[in-house]
Amino acid sequence: MAAYTPMINQYLKIKAEYQDAFLFFRLGDFYEMFFEDAIKASQELEITLTARDGGTEEKIPMCGVPYHSAQTYIERLIEKGYKVAICEQTEDPKQAKGVVRREVVQLITPGTIMEGRSLNEKENNYLATITNFADGTYGFAYTDLSTGENKVTLLSSNDEEVLNELSVLGAKEAVISTSLDENLQKRMQERNILTISHEEETDIKDEFHSLTIGLNQEKLIVTVSRLLNYLFRSQKRSLDHLQPFSTYQVHQFMKLDYYSKRNLELTETIRSKGKKGSLLWLLDETKTAMGGRLLKQWIDRPRIDVDEIERRLSLTENFIAAYFERKELQELLKEVYDLERLAGRVAYGNVNARDLKQLMRSLQQIPHLQNIIGRIPGHDAGTLASKLDPCEEISDLLEQAIVDNPPISVKEGNMIRDGYNEQLDKYRDASRNGKTWIAQLEKEEREKTGIKSLKVGYNRVFGYYIEVTKSNLHLLTEGQYDRKQTLANAERFITPELKEKEALILEAEEKGGELEYELFCEIREIVKEQIPRLQALAKTVSEIDVLQSFAEVSEARKYVRPQFSSTREITIKDGRHPVVEKVLDAQEYVPNNCIMSPEREMLLITGPNMSGKSTYMRQVTLTAILAQIGCFVPAAEAILPIFDQVFTRIGAADDLVSGQSTFMVEMLEAKNAIANATQDSLILFDEIGRGTSTYDGMALAQAIIEFIHNRIGAKTLFSTHYHELTILEEELDKLHNVHVSAIEHNGRVVFLHKIKEGPADKSYGIHVAMLAGLPKELTDRAQEILTSLEQAEPVKQLPVLPDGKETVVQESGPSKKSDSAQLSFFDEPIVQRRTDVSPKEKKVVDKLKDLDILNLTPLEAMNVLYELQKKVRN
Missing domain, CATH: 1.10.1420.10 (MutS, DNA mismatch repair protein; Chain A, domain 3)
Structure with a gap:
């Protein structure tokens, strides 16, 4: 550092304390950045990168933004997840003996921004903190610095619970210790926590006492102190609006994990990540920013307290x-x-x-x-x-004190009403009268001298003056004015009387401006209390x-008030999906019933693609969520239990960030539900197992159904394309088949979108492909293959000629030689039908003939097939 200039040395010393932030270093009317900050900022902000002499042979990279427009640039960096440290001059340059003293006066981060476009008016801007304790539990606290809201809780040793809380909040920044588990930190960033800050200090300071007064556990106080130490260290200003921390328990609300919130599109859609098309979009008829934020909080955390839910419903009514x-x-x-x-x-x-x-x-x-x-x-x-x-005291004070249309700046005056302060009125009177006197002086001097172009002007260097053009100087008498300044085409003069009035006017304006700012600060302090x-x-x-x-x-939208059942009954008559119904608008939405009871815990839903299985499942869940936030629901009648948790597996989406396939995501979401669901939970599984091979998927789907039915007993909606699973209704007494009906008309499928009892008779997959516009040749061939499979006949191979050679079509019967190899389930292709069968092989064939395939579970069928294959190979 010794090789650099004193100013650059000062910059480097301050920058060393804020390594993870852009340092906006005040130089005159600009905030400058140097070295790596300058290179990176020039790219992110698309501003010119220059260089300056810093005392070394090689020039230092530099870029800067004007002081008066810095807010726009700061907001752009914050939106990208960066931090900005504001370094101001804290010493009058005229009094500085060396380099002007500078200090960081504020650290602006995604979680601490207080104004600007980065702050969505209808969304909270949460800053969270996580503290891990020796017993494996976590302390979790959060604040919205812009509103003063503060909450704290203790979470179990389950990392997923920590991540879920971060996701529910949509926290913009997390404050942690550097010792927090690295895997958890990585997963936090995968969940879009873009900014992670570190704070090691957890000591309880005296100024925190009023904020922690209601906390009676040391873990909670330590957690809160980490957050407060970070805030007070980074903000360096009064935070008197922060409310005392209140505790909450996650089990006080319906638990909606990250996957469920995403799959149900509660506050944003899966595809566009925007509000439009979500439940929040449907419900948001709020007129204030505060109401918009509270609505989102209620959707994120539906209640399980019946008394509070009924209170909200009564008020809605x-x-x-x-x-x-x-x-x-x-x-x-x-x-x-x-x-x-x-x-x-x-x-x-x-x-x-x-x-x-x-x-x-x-x-x-x-x-x-x-x-x-x-x-x-x-x-x-x-x-x-x-x-x-x-x-009233505040509104009366502000009515008396502040003018109707005040300026934005608080240091340029003209904010305080006349009559509010006697001394300010005197200053204003002196200023106004002085200016009136000057206007009168100009008029009198023109008449006295006969110079019509004579004017009395003002500038900050010379103050007030009388200006006469050189062509009119001969009209002045000797000694009439004192010469002050000579211009190219005019002379400027002063008089003792003018200087006296000038002193009076300037003193009144200066002191009046100072007094007005003091009065404004006093009013602000009164409001602050x-x-x-x-x-x-x-x-x-x-x-x-x-x-x-x-x-x-x-x-x-003609919603009805829901009723709550203590017997775990679900009776939804003519239920609708609230968001889909709004999107369809003028088109008629087909309503559906959902009837479940202690004897009817699971619905196995079959039906073709695009018929509405997923929509039906979602609408049942959204009805429950609407009811538990205190809103009426889209149905003709609704009787519901209070659900403690909702788990969903709807839609297929690879988690590319963490390298997980669709099937892995399916299994993780299924595991989350199975591990945490209770009898009072609601589970939605949409086509579980489709991400792997048919037999694997079918076996897993049946095993999951059996486990939930026999071990958990949660209300479950399970949609599937494995029609073989519908036979489970005969084995599991609380499972019932329902299907989404469809009919064929002139060779095309017509979806009725109506839920009916019993399993679907067909899947209509080829019909859906036709609706999607696949070539007729392709769908005709698919129909041919389907017919062959249904009749258990060998499928003819299509004559595909990619290399121009003739390919032999294999007919049913003894195989003919072919240049094209076909995949086989066995080690070697079967090229000839054998007529000589050994006694051992005959036993295998007889075993196959005697199998009752329809009464085998998928897992049993796979085991039998494996045993038969072993015998054939041996």
């Missing part, structure tokens, strides 16, 4: 009945800004006068909201109304917004 009041509410809610994030910005110190004005206008809507909700019948609605705190009230108000407004959204969707 009340809002549906109160149509006119609901419409009034919606209009008022549109005028309520994001109280949670406004409170966060107040505490953070980056709130401006416009933000405070938004806060005032929001608070002014609360009495009206209170009045409207008070008119809605029902005890629960009255309770909600009583929780609305208008915070009321942050807990604002946060409590925000929660109530958010809940009202979500419930009116439920009511709006439920009424528009």
